Amino acid sequence: MKSITTDTSAAAGVPGAPTLAEDLLLLLFQPDSGMIAGENTLFYVLGAAMLADLALRGSVVTTTTRGGSVIVEAVEGREPPDEIFHSTWDYVSDRRRGVQTILPAIGPNLRQPLLSRLITRGDVRKEKRKALGLFTTTALVDGGSGRRSGLLENVRNVLVGDTEPTPRAAALAALVWGSGTLPQFDPVIPWNSSVIARAKEFERGNWGAAAAGEAVTRTMTAIIVNSVIVAAAVPSPQ
Template sequence: MLLVEDLLLLLLDDETGIPAGAGTLYYPLGGAVLVELALLGRVEHADGKVIAVGEGALPDPILQEAWDKAAAKPRRAQTLIIEVGTRLWDPLIERLIEKGQIRRETKRLLRVFKTTRLPSADPAYEQGLRDKVRAVLVDGAEPDPRTAAVIALLSASGSLPAVRPPIAWSSEVIKRAKRLEEGHWGAAEVNTAVITAAAAIAVASATTAATVAITTSN
């Protein structure tokens, strides 16, 4: 499982498969791919841009496609996150179905309107992810790099409250999530990737929220 697959599992509602933060979903997904490349030592940051480094094929086509984009032309993280993230929903859903993590249920309402649900198919695996998140945020456990990255991206997108069962929020829980979002863990290059991705996600989420508020008020 890729980091981005774990992240999407946590964002999907277990009953319907509707993702939390759907309007800006491509930001955390693209950010997760960028962070995974950093964990593998295949991207670096210089002068505000993401640069592909290293040689040899990557172990997954999603990672390879993202690395190829970075290798073709160094660009700002936000640009790369958008380019990568906007292409991920369909392939990720198909992969999660193939891996038995979710299933597709198609029905027709009134024999006319087709609806599709994507409920969880492997609650045990997803529960393991939730347990790791909870252990770090609630119990203060030391996170492994992948769990730290997942929490940071969820925190930046404002989607942590969507994790079920709900986390009992406290000042300590919020502080731990923010520390991870700000990159206080792991190697320097990974920290930079997390901070960059989290900042882009936070800006996108805030902009979307402001647009919805203005539209509603009008």
């Protein structure tokens, strides 16, 4: 299977606002342990976040074949200026490809450049520690920017409360759900039947009245999230 390399030099300047994939990785970062939740399937989830972001930007569209396969196609002239997208864009715009082909091709090389961006932005930092008093290890700790707390509050509001989500917040909530890590956010985001039901609505692309004009993007993101669940074999809680 063809694999691609993401340009890590993008982290040096960190242009513009954080990408959806950065937000997702920051949310999955667990400050108490210094670990990233869902590491085993992380490359699928980050790849999906990149595609969902391209959909939100109107850079890609999808079609479904008679056999039910989802095909992604780049929109000519809509290449994002941010370099972090360029390798993904090149891979998608080269020719029409199925989601299940794209995710394992773009995902494995995303973690490090995205993490580098979070460190450069000050959202996460590296800390040297002594193990057993002899060995020096490097741990990831919260950078103190407060951005993770803000993202977590946004996702909580759309899953727990009646807040009408923006398309980006809905996509982020759907991706967290699709990653299979939502139970790990309990009790901040309660793991109960009402939250599960609302998360499933986002999975299906039901984002509420505030996103009524985002039908194409909602459908695209729902397709991508479902593809993550299928590709990563993440069980959907009942």
